[in-house]
Structures are given as structure tokens and as C-alpha cells.
Amino acid sequence: MRTLLITGPGGGGRTTVAAATALAAARGGARTLLLGTDRTDTLGPVLGGAAPPGLTVRRVDPDAGFRADLAALQNRAASALDLLGAARLEPEETGTLPGAEELAVLRALRDAALSEAYDVLVVDLPPAPRALSLLALPEELRGHLRRLLPPERQAARALRPVLGRLAGVPLPAGWLYETAARLDLQLAAVEAVLADRDTVVRLVAEPGPAGADAVRAAALGTALRGLRTDALIATRVLPESDAGGWLAGPVAQQRKTLEEWRESHDVHPVAHLGHDPRGADDLAALAVPGAGTGRGPVVWPVTDRLAEDGVLVWHLPLPGARRDELDLVRRGDGIVVTAGPFRRTVPLPSALRRCTVDGAALREGELRIRFRPDPALWPRTR
Template sequence: MRILLITGPGGSGRTTVAAATALRAAREGARTLLLTCDDALPAGLVPGGVPGLAVRLTDSAEGFRDVLTALQEQGGAALDLLGARPLERDEITPLPGARELAVLAAVREAARSGAHDLLVVDLPAAPEALALLALPGELRRYLRRLLPQERQAARALRPLLGRLAGVPMPSERLYESAARWDEQLAQVEDLLGRAEVRLTAEPGPSAVEAVRAAVLGLALYGLRPGALLATRVVPDASPDTWLTVLAAQQRKALDEWTAAGLPVHAVPHLGREPRGADDLTALGVPGAAVTAASAAGAAGSCSVERPVEDRSAEDGSLVWRIPLPGAVREELELVRRGDELLLAAGRFRRALPLPPALRRCAVTGAALREGVLAVRFVPDPAVWPSAER
């Protein structure tokens, strides 16, 4: 199953683009599922009776109740130890982040069902969408830190340790649950890593900065956009002076995006809000397999490579190159902590696992040139293997 993720700045028409993309794919013969978290999705956008097209609205409230109820059941021993009174299902209300969890669960469910050829996901606005894409990896990282899998090796000693300590020890069920969560999160992380991301933006001065930030955030999480759909584009030639000025502003933004190497596709302004299948077809959005990223192959088509350059023969260093298009030097923060590189770019922050060879090295410098952060490492003599040992 191919997955298309649609996001962009708020108000850029991403829900309309997602609906038009799903409709076109279904008409071209693909069994298509449109997954949206927008409660305001107009029924007219996806008309009924289109063969091969299904629409699903994620229910964050119900999904959050399922997750929290399951957590309470699996952590019952710990809750009893703390004297906690579990929440009843009907009193559980969704918290911030519940929508993201519901979308991730729906993506995994759709992939497991095998009932569709294409999944089009109408994500929230770009900042929230980037947080959603990062969520599986971050949750797995927290699980590994809080419940290390190697601790399971001592499960035979837990009853003895419990008697010596005088308090109950974490049950085997807790570690089994953690392993199950890690497996499920890994599946979702793999699905998102192989998906194609398409950005939507209405060209204009503010959108240029919003797209730059979105592309930078995607790169930090190992993705690049397969297409940038410039929405509500007006004709260049018009007798209306106001439209002429607007067209000039849009053309400037389109030229900047093209010069930055983004795969831009213009979506025309219809002069009205799109309604029904005919309007969606008139938008002329690209199909599910016509972008440059798609042509490169479905698996990993939008992934970003982070190569390690071996310069040991020249100056004894290794250089890790991390693409960060649109990054500004003053907005970058870089910290080495254990086997991770903590990298912040603007409002985005990511803990990048170091490649195996670099874990035995020390960071000696970094430089940002032409949208690529080059981090320089040198082998640590204390741990680097040598011919003398």
C-alpha cells in the first residue's frame, strides 16, 4: 500500500487537495482510502458513489479512551502500589496529542487491513503534522530509556529482589507490554518513513517562510517533500488590477520555490470554493504516481540520506553530512550526548542516533554550507580499535 501524506500551512487548502488526490486515484482504478482528522470536511468534497473510494474521519476521543483504558489494565499492579483509582471509560476526555495518536493508529490499521492500494492522509497543519511524524520515534526512544529491554534478562531475580527491597518489582507483563508497544510504534515509524509527503501552500510572502520551515522540519526527521502544491494560483494576465498585483506576488513565491529545487505544481484558483467531483477534478492535482519522488520508487522515495564521509586518509576525520535545506546558522544548536546527536533547527528538535562508526568518535566541529550540516568527528583513541591492540 502506498501512502501519501498531505500537509501545509493552516488555510492552504490541504484538505481540498487531499480529497482531490484521493478522488483522482480512485477514478484511475486504485482502491483508495482518504483519512482525515478535519471535522469540517464538507460532504460535497468527496461525493458518495465513487467506486473504490472510502473516507474515514479519525475519532480522537474514542481512540484516546481505548489507549488509556489499555494502559490502566496493563499497569494495574503499579497503580495499586500507588493507591490510584483508575479512571472509568466514560469519564476519560482526550488530552493534547490524542488526535496525533488517533491518526497513527488509523494509519497502522489501514496498512494491516490490506483493503486499499493507496492511503491519502489529510494531516493537520505543518507544525502539528511534523510533531505527529516524529511521535513514533520519540515514543520508542522514551520506552527504551524508561524500560530498557536488557532489564528483562533479570526477570527470574525479580521476586527475590522484591522480597529484599520490600516493594513489588515491575511485573513481566509490564515489559511484555513495552515490547509490544515498541513493535507497534516501529511498524508505524516504518510506514511513515516510506510515505510520500506533499506540501500545500498558497503562494505569497508569508507562505515562503512557512514552506521553508516545513521543508527544514521534514529534513530533520529524514523526509523531503515529493511535491509542493501551490494552491489558489490566479492567472498571470487579468484586466483586474488587484488580481494583477496578486499574480505578481504569487509568481515571485513560485520562482523562489522553484529556485530552491522544490517540485512545484500549480493548482488553479477556481474563483469559488471547490464543491463536488467536477470542481475537484478541475483542480488538476497530480496523480498518486507522477511526482519525481514517486518515480524513484515507493519504498523510501522521500527519505533523506545522511552519508558518512571517510576522510581518515586526508586529515584523520569522519564527516557526517546532514541535509538541512533552508537552515539558518544562528538557529542551529548541536549537542553530543552518548550515542545521540541532539540537533535543534529553529522550532524543531531531534535526537539523531549516531551511525555505529561515529559512536567511537568525538565531535570536533560543524559547519553549515548550502543547506547541508557537516559534523566532523575524529576517532577516540580510548575506544577506537588499533593495530597495536
């Protein structure tokens, strides 16, 4: 399945472009699912009524997902609750807890992407900063789970009663490990969807100073996460025929931003219709590109320069990164990369785990980290 994740700065026309993209895919003959992540129905007014043939519109319901998860958790922990004499919570008695909405979106993304009922999935994500945090959540949560409940500890399950008596404290129950393993499996499935070669991020922004800053940050965060972008949709572009009079300034500003964007993005300008697009005809008039085809996986290659300089060089594409906003910290078999407001612990390729960091440089939008083999770990040559 082809999956397009639509995001951009708030107010830039993100939802409109998501609807137009899904409509173009459906009219091209693809079975298309348009997934909305807003609590309110923002896609309905944009589409202007019933979805056309070939297009299914669905909205994430975090409240329903939370109630189902709460019921399942209480069923799995029934014996512990009975032992403590605790009364069970009725799902209707509680509001949605923080984080439940994000997990509901990830679950919906996973289920939709793995469905065989559709050829194209278009997801109207939240504004870029929140969307990037959402897309980082599976990897971050899996890392925390592995640290809190290492899978290897389950090997001691048969000894748990004995160990509990020796230690004098109860050890985590089996259901806790089973729950963690189930959550880890679900998060791994979302990670697989995001890493799939047919999953891309489509950025949406209005050309101008604010849009330029937002696109730079979004492109940087997307690249650090190893996600692919297929296009930058420039919305509400004024025609050059309006370059005279009081619109001369805005037209010139948009032209300058578009020229800068074209240096590093596949830009698709969308004309300003003079009103907010509503209905299938307006969406078709935007001429937003369809789903397209996959571009292949993101590659962070390692260059062998042992013979020349005695180092290996790891190349990480970080478009829009600035030297004064970069920081690197080696931590075990990973390296913590901070780029602007974004941070990620990136696992090292196997060869680099036997090396020490020898320096780094930012050149042409690419972070190049040098690694020198550790004599105590690197195989000796004769």
C-alpha cells in the same frame, strides 16, 4: 502501498488537495483510502457527497480509540485494582485525555498503511507545525520508553520478588513491561511506515510571504526527520492574465514566490477557481498530481576523508536551515540537532560512534559534520 501525507500551513487548502489527490488516484484505477484526522468532517463537504468508486473515506475517531484503550488497560491491571480496592472507570465517564488524539491518528495510519485492501493511502494531516510534532511522536516516545523501562531489566523478572524484599519497595510489575513492549512494537510499526520508500510528504501552501515562511519551516522539519517530500502544491494561483489593474501586486507576489519555490521543490501550481472547490468536478479541475511512484530512501552519507584531512564527514540535508538557528550537542551514541524550532536526537552511524565531533558547516542547504577518530576507540593500523 503508496502513502501520501498531506500537510501545510492552516488555511492553505490542505484538505482540498488531499481530497483531490485521493480522487485522482482512484480515477487512475488505484484502490484508494482517504484518511481524515480532523475531529469534524471536513472531507465530506469538499467531496460534495458520496465518494466515487474506488475511493474510501474514513475519519479518525479518537474518542472510540480512547475508550477501547481504557477498557484494555483496566483488564490488564485488574489484579492491582482489586488489591487496592479501586473502582473501575466506565469509559463513558471520562473525556479523552491529552495525547489520545495523536495516538489514535498514529494507530489509524499504521493500520491503514499495513492493510492489503488499498493501493494508495492519502492522509489529511493537521497543519504543518502540529503534523510535524505528530510524525516525530513515535521516535520520541520510543526513546522515552527505553529510558524509563530498559528492556534488559526484564531479564530480572524471575528475581523480582526477591529484589523487592531486599530493596523494601515493590518493583514494576510484569504487566507494565508487557504494556511498554506492546506500545513499543506499535510505535515501531508506525516508524516503519514513515521510513518506507513509498511514503512521502506532500506540502500544500498558497504562494506569498506567509506561505513561503511556512513552507521553509515545514521543509526543514520534514528533512530533519528524514522524511521525503514529493511535491509542493501551490494553491489559489491567480492567472497571469490578471496581472493588470488591482491584481497586479498579488500576481507579482505569487510569481516571485513560485520562482523561489521552484529552486528547491517540485512545484505544481493549482489555479484559483474563483470559489471554494466542492464536489468531484471542481476537484478534478484542480489537476492535482496523483500518487506517483517511490523515490527511494533518504540517504545521509558519510564521506571518508581520513587520508586527506583525517576526518569523516556526515552529510545531513537540511534545506532552508540558517546558521544562527543551528545547534549540535553530542550525547552518547547520538547527536542532538536543533534546526530552527525543531530538535531531534539522531543516532550516529556505527563508524562515527568511535569518533569525536571536530566541527560543522552549513553549505548549500546541507549540514556537514566532521568527526575525528578517537585514538582510544579507533582500530590501529600497521
